[in-house]
Amino acid sequence: MRRDEAERLFEILKEGKISKEEAEVISKRLKENFPDIWEEYVLWKVLSESEKEIKLPWKEALTERKKIRREVLVAFLSLFLTFVFFLFLICPPLLDFPVPKGWLIPRSFLIAFLLAFPLSLFLYER
Structure with a gap:
């Protein structure tokens, strides 16, 4: 996997238009091949979830x-x-x-x- 391909997959993950299984596979591939992009994805995911309003x-x-x-x-x-x-x-x-x-x-x-x-x-x- 090349870096530009990994960045494209990262953008696909951010859009969230794929199934959970596909997202897990892509995430695993990113973690193995490009840990820096995977860390960026994890940070983005945590930040996007924390921005959601918590209903009490x-x-x-x-x-x-x-x-x-x-x-x-x-x-x-x-x-x-x-x-x-x-x-x-x-x-x-x-x-x-x-x-x-x-x-x-x-x-x-x-x-x-x-x-x-x-x-x-x-x-x-x-």
Whole structure:
């Protein structure tokens, strides 16, 4: 086996388009004839496997819990804001905060905005 042939086989091994049996045979031939190319292949294989993301089930469960906790918090916040805006706009005497007429923002737009804000906050997180 010549060196250029060994380098071509090394490239074929890196592509990974051959069966495991063929890869083992080529690797064995490289190890016997060209140990430097074989070492390069082993290093490349180890580095490429270490770059793959390691999946940890407990870590995924933690992120799921955090995600659920955040969604519950946003839902609660949305409902709370809706309730507060309901008190301010529908029942102003309860809080002694009447919405004056003649504001720069029309009253109907203000109601629509204040009710849509918590809903959009909730939907944004989803």
